Amino acid sequence: MSTAPALPVVIIGAGPIGLAAAVHLSERGQLPLVLEAGQSAGTAVREWAHVRLFSTWGEVVDPAAEKLLADTGWSKPDADSYPSGGDWVEQYLQPLADTLGDQIRYGARVTGVSKAGRDRVVDTDRDTQPFVAHVRYADDREERILAAAVIDASGTWALPSPAGGSGLPALGERAAADLISYRVPDLTDPAVRARYAGKRTAVIGSGASAFTALSSLAELAQSQDGTDTKAVWVLRRGISGSTFGGGDTDELPARGALGLAAKAAVDDGHAEAVTGFRTEAIEGSIDGRLVLVSEDGRQLEPVDEVIVLTGLRPDLSFLSEVRLRLDERLQAPVELAPLIDPNQHSCGTVYPHGHRELSHPDSGVYLVGMKSYGRAPTFLAMTGYEQVRSVAAALAGDTDAADRVELVLPETGVCGGSGLFDTADSDQAVAAGCCAPVAPQPVQLITVSSGSASSSGC
Known part of the structure; x- marks a missing residue:
């Protein structure tokens, strides 16, 4: 032995x-x-x-x-x-x-x-x-x-994915690292909130994390410290009926809520959508801001910050x-x-x-x-x-x-991601369970200056 x-x-x-x-x-x-x-x-x-x-x-x-x-x-x-x-x-x-x-x-x-x-x-x-x-x-x-x-x-x-439409970093992406984030911002953090308040921010991505960033920036735009806050939503695809998910009928209620929040951000004018834009380069402007350039040569108006949420x-x-x-x-x-x-x-x-x-x-x-x-x-x-x-x-x-399979899931399964995070003192606002048998909860962007809502995607 x-x-x-x-x-x-x-x-x-x-x-x-x-x-x-x-x-x-x-x-x-x-x-x-x-x-x-x-x-x-x-x-x-x-x-x-x-x-x-x-x-x-x-x-x-x-x-x-x-x-x-x-x-x-x-x-x-x-x-x-x-x-x-x-x-x-x-x-x-x-x-x-x-x-x-x-x-x-x-x-x-x-x-x-x-x-x-x-x-x-x-x-x-x-x-x-x-x-x-x-x-x-x-x-x-x-x-x-x-x-x-x-x-x-x-x-x-x-290892977050880069901004470049080819799956590789865009030209200038590394050089502009100080003005680029690859995470959904926590706008409950005063320092992070100050970074985006009153700024023009490009959000690159089309998934739940991008939805969350857009809804968070929309909330900031409606607050007293967020005057002039603006989001530019950069999508590689066009906008169709499925862009924002299924809304109230989404099989994943929390995902549907995120889509509704993103749609509201666009509909209410807090975010402008730019479609069919595959980022090729991120260039510096003469005033120290950033300019996104697409593969077809289009250039966006300068932005102060870029949030890359491409997976x-x-x-x-x-x-x-x-x-x-x-x-x-x-x-x-x-x-x-x-x-x-x-x-x-x-x-x-x-x-x-x-x-x-x-x-x-x-x-x-x-x-x-x-x-x-x-x-x-x-x-x-x-x-x-x-x-x-x-x-x-x-x-x-x-x-x-x-x-042997020893896992029994609800009919539509359970997602391990994250949903809209409501204010800590809101006892009535409970995040909808992803895929769980819970009635969909409508999303209402906060319209009072003292409101605070942060969220993140799967």
Whole structure:
């Protein structure tokens, strides 16, 4: 009998899916080791702490994690209420991380993954070699950690897509970085609010995040400190009946609410829409502002700020030495890609899936959570929890459990994104659950000077 110590399963990222993976592995007698680049759990979620999720507490807590926490005396928040990102971190993710204890290393950035002694070209004995994760710590120490398997739950938050219509940065985009943001602004923050108040801001993008930015800027325009605030909505496509979603009849009520808010911003004159504009360059004007130039040579009037909300994409650079089989369009596992294609699926029509759809030529490496969806924006937290339950079972050798679907969704599913975040003192305003069986809530942009409403998209 071998006396060699068991190798850990390395999990990249201490977000909701990575922490759930650690719990499921521990339940099955595996040795998880979570490597988190940030200094605390839920680093990415903390960056949108002010935003309320589309999903209820009952839909964003992993069942196995709930059981583990319950043994410590933890009480689950009201299952039918809607947490903000900050609530999710403070009331669930951080307590879960604290319970997992030294199974998590913070300030540990994975810079590469490979097979021990084998680059991606070498076949010899490849299947018998363990994985090796190259790690750089916050104090610049480096370490190589041998692993039985690698679960990448690092998400896509850190790599927003650029403004350029070709998928590459527009000419001048990097040089204008001080005046460009790739996040929905938190206008409840006085410093952020001052940045956009009274300014002309271009919003590039056509999804829920762009809707949220437009509605937030419209609210600012109606406030006392937002006089002369103006948004320019830059769309690569034209405006059609589906541009703003389904409104009150949208299968995702909160998505419909965001579309209604964006439409109101345009209808009320707080935002002007520019269609068919694929950004080629961002140039400086003589007064220090920015000028957007399209591929066909059109130029927009100068703007003070630019908000780029054109999606997120996976960072695959540190996985270059492992053999992955990814869809050429979505950069998602090839077996999963047809199930999540945003041209055909919304949050609620993605079928639950597990280790088989997530497998790659190098057996034992898995991309899970938002990372597994590549460039598709339809990820839902509950499906991510099912992914890692299945993967943990497969790694433990329980193929029957790994193949069994144990996730039951509402008829139209549950989206893991975020919706309109109402003022904190509004007890009557409850964010509509994405895809949940809740009556659609009409969106009314605040028209009083003291109002404050911030929102964000999936």
